[in-house]
Amino acid sequence: MARRAIIIGASGLIGSKLLNLLLDSRDYDGVVSLARKKLQKNHAKLKQEIVKFDQPETYLKFVAGDVLFCCLGTTQKQTPDKEEYYKIDHDYPVNMARAALDNGVKEFHFVSAIGADVTSSNFYLKTKGEAERDLKKVGLRTLLIYQPSLLTGRTRKKRLGERVFAVIMKVINPFLMGGLKKYKSIEGAAVASAIYNQSLKDKKGVFVYTTDKIKKRA
Numbered sequence: 095m096a097r098r099a100i101i102i103g104a105s106g107l108i109g110s111k112l113l114n115l116l117l118d119s120r121d122y123d124g125v126v127s128l129a130r131k132k133l134q135k136n137h138a139k140l141k142q143e144i145v146k147f148d149q150p151e152t153y154l155k156f157v158a159g160d161v162l163f164c165c166l167g168t169t170q171k172q173t174p175d176k177e178e179y180y181k182i183d184h185d186y187p188v189n190m191a192r193a194a195l196d197n198g199v200k201e202f203h204f205v206s207a208i209g210a211d212v213t214s215s216n217f218y219l220k221t222k223g224e225a226e227r228d229l230k231k232v233g234l235r236t237l238l239i240y241q242p243s244l245l246t247g248r249t250r251k252k253r254l255g256e257r258v259f260a261v262i263m264k265v266i267n268p269f270l271m272g273g274l275k276k277y278k279s280i281e282g283a284a285v286a287s288a289i290y291n292q293s294l295k296d297k298k299g300v301f302v303y304t305t306d307k308i309k310k311r312a
Contacts, residue, residue, distance in 0.1 A: 096123035099293075100157055100199070102147075102190060103165030105133055107245055108205055111286035112163060113140075121294055128153050147186040150193065157193040161201040161293050164190060176217065183218075184225040191232045201236040201297075203289050204229055208243040208304060226302075236297050240289060243305045244279040280305050284312040 099116050103109040104127045116125045117137045127133060127142045145153035147166075164187045173179040191202050210222035226239055288303065288311040303311065 097121060097161060097293075098124045098126070098159035099161050099163060100126045100128065100159050100194075101163040101165065102128045102186075103163075103167065103205070104129060106165055106167060107282035108242075108285050108289070109163075109165030111283045112165060112289055115286060115290040116163075119290070124159070126156055126159065128156055147189075148181065150189060153190075154193050154197070157190065157197045157199060159199055161203065162190065162194045162199050163203045163289065163293075165205045167205065170218070179217075180221055183221045184228070187225055188228045188232070191229050191234060191237075195232055195234055200234070201238070201293065202229070202232075202234050203238045203293060204240070205285070205289075206239050206241050208241045210241060230300055237300045238289075238292055238297070239300070239302045240285060240308055241302065241304045242280050242285050242308060245282045245285070246279050280309060284309060287312040 099122050101109060101113055101116070104113045113125065113127065113133075113135070116122045117139050123139065125137075125140050127140060128145050129142065130144065130146065132142050132144060143153070143156045145156070147153070166182060166186055168179060168182045170179065173182060187204055191204075194202055204225070206222045206226055207219065209216075209219045210226055211219055212223040212227055214220040214223060229237055229239070285308055288308045291311050292301075292303075
């Protein structure tokens, strides 16, 4: 039976790749994208709804389907204000999960980050850790959390820091063995593929995938 998907964050590296997989899939007959502005994409299976994530009344009625994919995320450069940053990386995903629960959406996929930890001194990792913690408290039938390391494969112009880290990781990736495999860099397309593949399985419970586990499922 074909399924209906809801996706937020479809304009990003992972979200855009995942959206293409969903639209090309025979297992999904409809995809609803919730975003602040319209994507430059048209497809018979795609329905776009313009919403305001800090105003639940603008999106509640659209959170209806089988699976919700949350690929939302920002950077300190894009969002220097910490309060706004926290809203995007914590509040919006958690509120969306609650809406999914209330509307009978059984499965929620969340893109987090390697090292996410509520006790971290790093604001980014602490925020992701708190998002994971609070998502687990929502009570969804199925919650899948992905913790990729450095993402590669961006087609837009990369920032200097991204280029430098990409080169460094390419050199050290072969030396990351055993428990260090989870720190290897990974293509955004591989993460999207793993998320898509896992969505086709009838899983129940909470599952957390680090980079090494993501690669195995891509």
